[in-house]
Amino acid sequence: MKKVIVIGAGASGLMAAYAAAKNGNEVLVIEKNEKAGKKIYITGKGRCNITNDISAEDFLPNVVSNRKFLTGCIYRFSPERLMRFLEDGGLSLKTERGGRVFPLSDKASDVTACLLRYCQNAGVIFHFNEKVTKIEVLDSTLSGIITDKGRYSPDCVLVCTGGVSYSATGSTGDGIRFARELGIQTVDLKPALCGIVCSAPFLKELQGLSLKNVRVSAYLGEKCVSSFFGEMLFTHFGISGPTVLSMSSEVNRLDVSKLRIAIDLKPALDAAALDRRVLRDFDKYINKKLSNALAELLPKKLILPIIAASGNDENAPVHSVTKAQRERLVHALKNFSLRAVSLRPIEEGIVTAGGVAVSEVDPKTMQCKKVKGLYFCGEALDVDAYTGGFNLQIAFSTGYAAGSSIG
Ligand SMILES: Cc1cc2nc3c(=O)[nH]c(=O)nc-3n(C[C@H](O)[C@H](O)[C@H](O)COP(=O)(O)OP(=O)(O)OC[C@H]3O[C@@H](n4cnc5c(N)ncnc54)[C@H](O)[C@@H]3O)c2cc1C
Incomplete structure (x- = not known):
């Protein structure tokens, strides 16, 4: 039996604590907030999109950073296994569009309650309102941790402190700072799953407009x-919505200010088919102004x-529009362009990209290669994925890998 301290009672910390306690270890969770799961509470707009109901194999292409590192732990603690685990713990689930899994109650707090029940039944002790300030290491081995209330000397410490976004939930990057202080390599933090600030003369008028079935592309x-x-979705700052959130995760290591965003408003039609479609409307509204022919x-x-x-004249009568002008219109419909300025601030990212470098961590156990007894899980690691329940699953799978490897 080992003495284990888990720092952080978020998704990865609760799972890690349960898995370590189930293995017969003495587990203490130290959480700086007054309660567990503050971030879980706001996930999925308060409904918590827990995971995605797909196989481990189909899960992995949804990981943006360090898919290979995560492969083993996602196979071992897969979405299917997580769903069974939660249902066995009394949480009924439902699957919605795109495989998104939610609690049947639509209450994120029920997910935390289920995880807490597991932890309490396994004998996990919780210290709330206590903040870890330092991790101490001697001769490449964990020697202790300092909190604002005292000092502890556990055998193992599992750092489950999250990223830096939505910091009011408690995720303030402490674990990543601890890693840096110990000389463990970290990867620069970037916003991921966030909106993109754009500039274009008409943005103000488009604010609030939501588009479906479009193709959004970024060009360098x-x-x-x-x-x-x-x-x-067009917003007060630029663009957002599912396609844009995913795009932000793919472009956050590039110079975003050099990107052109092109929206294909009619991706199902190629230019020739769209031209025929425009012609049909033009025939119908032949004596109207161009601006009245596109409704x-x-x-x-x-x-x-x-x-x-x-570049056309909105007041031109439709019958006067030339073939070249019509082609320009078709081009604009398939390449409606905005200039990207930046990503939204990291605080607003649904996840943080970057964190503890995965090269520093054993992918089977999440144990730090440089410091025996020290583990990193969840968003503190340099891993992130698209929306759809993938990020919480990563937190649960990495937490499970760490906790279950001890003892
Ligand atoms: C608005 C929003 C919606 C989201 N929706 C979804 C969704 O529906 N599905 C999905 O898959 N993902 C979603 N995510 C992402 C997901 O919530 C995170 O990826 C996940 O919660 C990360 O879990 P974690 O355990 O690594 O970190 P966190 O959940 O951030 O937990 C870290 C914990 O550590 C504590 N802590 C930090 N530092 C210290 C310290 N020094 N001492 C003690 N305690 C400390 C914090 O207080 C916190 O409780 C969403 C994120 C946001 C912001």
Whole structure:
């Protein structure tokens, strides 16, 4: 039996604590908040998208950073296994569009309650309102931890302190700082799953407009560096919504200010088919102004920005529009462009990219290669994935890998 301290009572910490206690270890969780799972509480808009109901094999392509590192632990503690674990613990689940798994009650707090029940039944002790300030190491072996209330000398410490986004939940990057202080390599932190700030003359008018079935692509010069099909949203700062969140995770290591965002508003039609479609509308509205001939093709808010982007005159009668002008219109419909300025601040990222370098950590046990007895789990690691329940599953799988490897 080992003395184990888990720092942080979030998703990865609760799972790690349970797994370590179930193995017969004496486990103490130290959490600086007054309660467990403050971030879990706000996940999935308060409903908590716990995981995604797919196989481990299909899960992995949804990991953006360090897929290979995560492969073993996702196979070992897979979405299927997590779902069975939670249901056995009394949490009924449901699966929604895109395989997204939620508690049947739609209450994120029920997920935390289920994890806490597991921990309490396994004998885990909790210290709330206590903050870990330092990890001490002697001769490459963990020697103790300091908190604002005292000093402890456990055999193992599991750092489950999360990233740096939504810091009011307690995720303030402490674990990543501890790693740096101990000379453990970390990867620069970047926002992931966040909106993209854009500049374009018409953005204000488009605010609040949500588009479905569009293709959003990011170009660096002529090269397409990221492309997603689905929904997007125009906001007060630029663009957001599922396609844009995913895109932010793929471009956050690039110079975002050099990106051009191109929206294909009609991805199901190639240019020739779209031209035929535009012609049909033109035939119907032959004596109207161009701005009054596109209502069947576009949401109202987009008509003038698209005509402006095509360089055409919104007041031109449809019968006067030449083939070349029509082609420009089709081009604008398939390449509606915005200039990216930056990503939204890291505080607003749904996850933090970067963190403790995975090269420093054993992928089977999450134990630090440089410090015996020290483990890193969850978002403190340089791992992140798209939306859809993948990030919580990573927290649970890495937490389980660490906890179950002890004892
Ligand atoms: C708005 C929002 C919605 C999200 N929705 C989803 C979703 O629906 N599905 C999904 O898969 N993912 C979602 N995520 C991402 C997911 O919540 C995180 O990836 C996951 O919670 C990370 O778990 P973790 O255990 O690594 O860290 P956290 O959940 O951040 O937990 C870290 C804990 O450590 C504690 N701590 C930190 N430092 C110290 C210290 N020095 N001493 C003591 N305690 C400390 C913190 O107080 C905190 O309780 C969402 C994120 C946000 C911000």
